[in-house]
Amino acid sequence: MKTKPELRWADGEIERYCVVCGRRGLQNQIALVEVNNQPPMRIARCRNCSSVLLDDPDPPVENIDYWNDYVEWIAGIEAIASFLTLVESAPGSRFLDVGCGFGFGLDLAQKTKGWEVLGVDPSIGARIGAQDLGVEIRIGQLGNNLVLDSTFDVILASEVLEHVLSPSDFLASVRSLLAHDGILVITTPNAKTVDPANLDVDVTMALAAGDHKFLVDAEQLEILLRKAGFEFIEIDTTGIGLIATATLTAVGQQKSLLGLGFKNIQVDEYLRDRGNSAPKGSGLAVGMWARLVQSEVSAGKIDEARQDMVRLADALENRYQIDLTRLDTIREMEDPPSVLVSVCYLAGFICFVHEKNLPRAAEYFNLSLNIEIVNETKNNKAGIHPSKLFVIQSLGHLALALAPTKPKGAKRALKRLDRLVAAKECPAEVAKDFRDRALAITPPHGPTYTRLRSGMRKIYIKSKHKKSK
CATH class of the missing domain: 3.40.50.150 (Vaccinia Virus protein VP39)
Known part of the structure; x- marks a missing residue:
């Protein structure tokens, strides 16, 4: 079973040749990275040019x-x-x-x-x-x-x-x-x-x-x-x-x-053209429509995103026989395709913003998170994956979807965000923003409201203390 890499900062020195400047001999060890429960890989920094030096890469495996x-x-x-x-x-x-x-x-x-x-x-x-x-x-x-x-x-x-x-x-x-x-x-x-x-x-x-x-x-x-x-x-x-x-x-x-200046640009026209021309049932069709919906959601084009979500749903049904409206069947999948982490988040966001259907949105956000748990077991060896971004957004929006009627559920989602902050996998200011917004729509005076406000203050104090350093 593949697992995400575990990083531990370390010191000491190790023998390492720098391919950048040519220095040989002892270099400064700075970290250890454990991947897939294998012996940790040693990370060094060159004493001459400050380049980061890693153990020799594994032989490439076609996957x-x-x-x-x-x-x-x-x-x-x-x-x-x-x-x-x-x-x-x-x-x-x-x-x-x-x-x-x-x-x-x-x-x-x-x-x-x-x-x-x-x-x-x-x-x-x-x-x-x-x-x-x-x-x-x-x-x-x-x-x-x-x-x-x-x-x-x-x-x-x-x-x-x-x-x-x-x-x-x-x-x-x-x-x-x-x-x-x-x-x-x-x-x-x-x-x-x-x-x-x-x-x-x-x-x-x-x-x-x-x-x-x-x-x-x-x-x-x-x-x-x-x-x-x-x-x-x-x-x-x-x-x-x-x-x-x-x-x-x-x-x-x-x-x-x-x-x-370097700026990310939108490529919606290219994505749409490729989505329309891609063979039905192909990964290319799924990928183009999924990226287009994500781009439209990011740009606030929710009406366009709703229309293209229909095309994305068709592409998923043709490729994987998945019905996006049947969440129970998706939950039962033993090996769901990785792209569903993003697709379920996007479907939930559209329900949340456009349809104002908070219970349905919460179902999609939860499904995105559950699929990511399954997905981690087949993640690539270096842990390079965009899923963490969708995990953060799904947790935050799950809290917002639950806060008005199920504040205890919102609290649990925010606690999971806090754990990501503690693990240095989520910026503290992002978690604080979601907590602020959840607090604003949580029914006042209840115990959960009080705890949310207390948690918000703790995150604010930690974030402020970190910046003051």
């Missing part, structure tokens, strides 16, 4: 279940689209996506930018994506068993650097494929995320112990890029990661829009 989840909900299509907006390049530009995975970046570049696209990736997901999306992907690893005989105007290497054996060799290979006035967009987790001051869930996501080999900070990323021959470099932070553009010439640098 079709992971790729099903990736297509249906893990892949951050909006983020991928945002990376492409950092570049100003004309239609017809040659685009290479190194480590393209399923190929969503290629599909977006082809459909929204009009670029000529090529991907490189060794995974089974790339084979499936090439067929399902109709994009060209070369199966293999750049600079290893794969040679390309052309140059490219735009190269994307998103979340690839941290996996390679030699970052210098990898970037040199990328540079050799870049046109003289071309531009590289690269993203990678930020080594500075690995800090006790940050949420444990963010640290474990950045580390991805068992998958990643090392992490760099912005300074070391710039050094690596300059050593590879890039002259013009811009680097920004986004969430737990770094994003950079790098070029060989000033002409190439004029294509970079990173200086204007």
Whole structure:
């Protein structure tokens, strides 16, 4: 049974070679990460360049279940689209996506930018994506068993650097494929995320112990890029990661829009087109409609979300024979698809906001939480999964749905949120906001109201004390 990674901060020293700066010998041990009840993996920080160094990654294992989840909900299509907006390049530009995975970046570049696209990736997901999306992907690893005989105007290497054996060799290979006035967009987790001051869930996501080999900070990323021959470099932070553009010439640098700020963008039109064209009963159809409903809910477009939820329900019924209106049958499923964690939350939110059907909304939120409990047993080894975000939102909105009529149930939901705060898996201010809102709609003067208010004050005091430090 797979379990989420357990992080423990530690000290001491261990022998470790730094693939970033080349330092050999003893390094500072900073943490231990236990994954799937295996002996803990040791995390070190280089005494010379401060890069984070991990145990050698496990041999890659092709997992079709992971790729099903990736297509249906893990892949951050909006983020991928945002990376492409950092570049100003004309239609017809040659685009290479190194480590393209399923190929969503290629599909977006082809459909929204009009670029000529090529991907490189060794995974089974790339084979499936090439067929399902109709994009060209070369199966293999750049600079290893794969040679390309052309140059490219735009190269994307998103979340690839941290996996390679030699970052210098990898970037040199990328540079050799870049046109003289071309531009590289690269993203990678930020080594500075690995800090006790940050949420444990963010640290474990950045580390991805068992998958990643090392992490760099912005300074070391710039050094690596300059050593590879890039002259013009811009680097920004986004969430737990770094994003950079790098070029060989000033002409190439004029294509970079990173200086204007990195922003997530909406890709609703792309999602709708892909949802309509995807084969019935496919994971692609489920994934496109689920992401579109999520985007519409996030933007407050509840009427549109209700309409597209019907299409999502049809896609789920065609693929899994699931009737979203029959919650009892979903509860009885022994192996529910992972995407139901998000779908049930979204269905509950629509019931909560639009239909004002609080009991029904609470049922959906509870179902989302129960499916996540089942889902944790088949989570990927690094614990990288978007489900925690939906757990937080489902718990908070469950409290809001129950507070007017079942305040004790609301209290239990908020206590679970408090435990996530204590485990550094949920920001204290998020839990406090839900508690404030639940308190505002809880019938006054009862014992539960008093306890909610007391709990709210405790969270407020802890949060204020933490900020004062």
